[in-house]
Amino acid sequence: MDILISILSCKWLSYTFMQYALLTVTLLSIIFGLLGSLIIDKRMAFFADAYGHSTFTGLAIGALLGISPTLSMLIFTIFFALGINYIKSKNILSSDTIIGVFASFASALGLCLLSREGGFSKYSSFLVGDILTIQPSNILSILLCLIVVIAVWLSCFNKFLALSCNRSIAQSKGIKYYFYENIFTVLVACVVVLSIKIVGILLISALIILPAASSKNIARNIREAHLFSVLIALLSGLIGLILSFYLKTASGPSIALTSSLLFFLSLCVRKNNKNT
């Protein structure tokens, strides 16, 4: 009862780090909610995961060169993602093999470099994320990211969807495949890098996929799919954050856990809809 009152009276919001966390989680939820459904349609769930793993190498390179880790992760992951796209376009290997090879390579290299002289523990917060480290500058960069995502979505979403439904029809309508494929890839890579510090490498793809997957269970068209996906992401972000505060758990996993529970709930709703 006390906890309930404490939650409702927003006691948890009296801490600055929780205010930052709430703001960040809200912004990230909107981004994940928007990106998710297309990532599922394009079967790119494991690509997002691979980008996440490649940030290890980016991080290590940043540490070696003494430049900002965010910048080095961003640059490396974009190159990594475009590299995967290029190899994919050659049609030599199936895409899951490509991801397997590339993601293992990048994370192995990164882990080797980071674990030199036993220094890895410094970076363990990257695995599950740490909301305590959020600074106003992080929030600003995520806000910027959200604006970019919305702008790209407004201008390119139809083309992304057209290409993912059928490339040949899209190309016969004059939509350029590689151009839009690369824009999408770079966008996902940027989102992954900017959010990795907060949600962690292990759960990044879960947070992108789960809200969109839940919304697919109940949506009847694209507009509903996007709306529900963003709402579910926001809801699980909020609940997960509050849970993590009171249960003293890591926030990334708490959000992912809430998200998974909402997914199972949506599955039940879908079953009921089908039965009636």
Added chain:
Amino acid sequence: MDTNTNNISVSTSNGNDSHICNFCCTRITDINLRYGSNVILENINFHVHCGELLTIIGPNGAGKTSLLKCILNEINSTSGHVSFKSKHTLKDKLTIGYVPQRLSINTSSCSVFDFIATYISKAPIFLYKSSKLYSRIYSHLEEIGSAHLINKKMSDLSGGELQRVLLTVATMPYPELLILDEFSSGIDLQGKETFFNLLMDIKSKQDIAIIMVCHDFNYVKKYSDRVILLNKTILKEGSFNEVSNSSEFKSIFGSLSI
């Protein structure tokens, strides 16, 4: 209804040459396609007039789909080009409508409206549903006889319904050349008949050229104006009877009783 017209009277569409406009012509010139030393297509030369239905037949691995993708410019052929001549001008870029065999991806959250709108409109469909666009799509679906499908989910469509939606996308706006890739697989008999009648209707009313790949020789015979037998290169070209009586046809397909 068309069910009354028997095979013979419809197959005289070969004689309907007066309907074929001899001015516009899509010409495929010297297409060659190789992957390394592997020859996929060799010396492909043919043309198709508007108002004409050209069918490409051939065994598996003959390069039928590759040829279509060369025409679609999805694969860059090693040499050769596709050009389009209208009454007055010669141009290399023609508008093409493409009806694939099937959709490769799970379009679970798309309604039919969403699906069509992504290809023909710039208005972000995840945000709002433009009523102008909706009525445009509705009336075109009506022409294809599928207006009732507009709010259905793509994942709930039957094979025949899906093909009609794909045809709607390909014909919005009506292209100069319509390409259909093995569309008859996965549709029941009645669905096929309806679809071909639709195609004939579009062909004559809109006067567009159609290239299709089809394995169902009954329909090829009934509806094609001209047939090309392809096996890496063009083995035989002519009416279905000419092609099916040729030795090249018999060596590939045997003597079929059609």
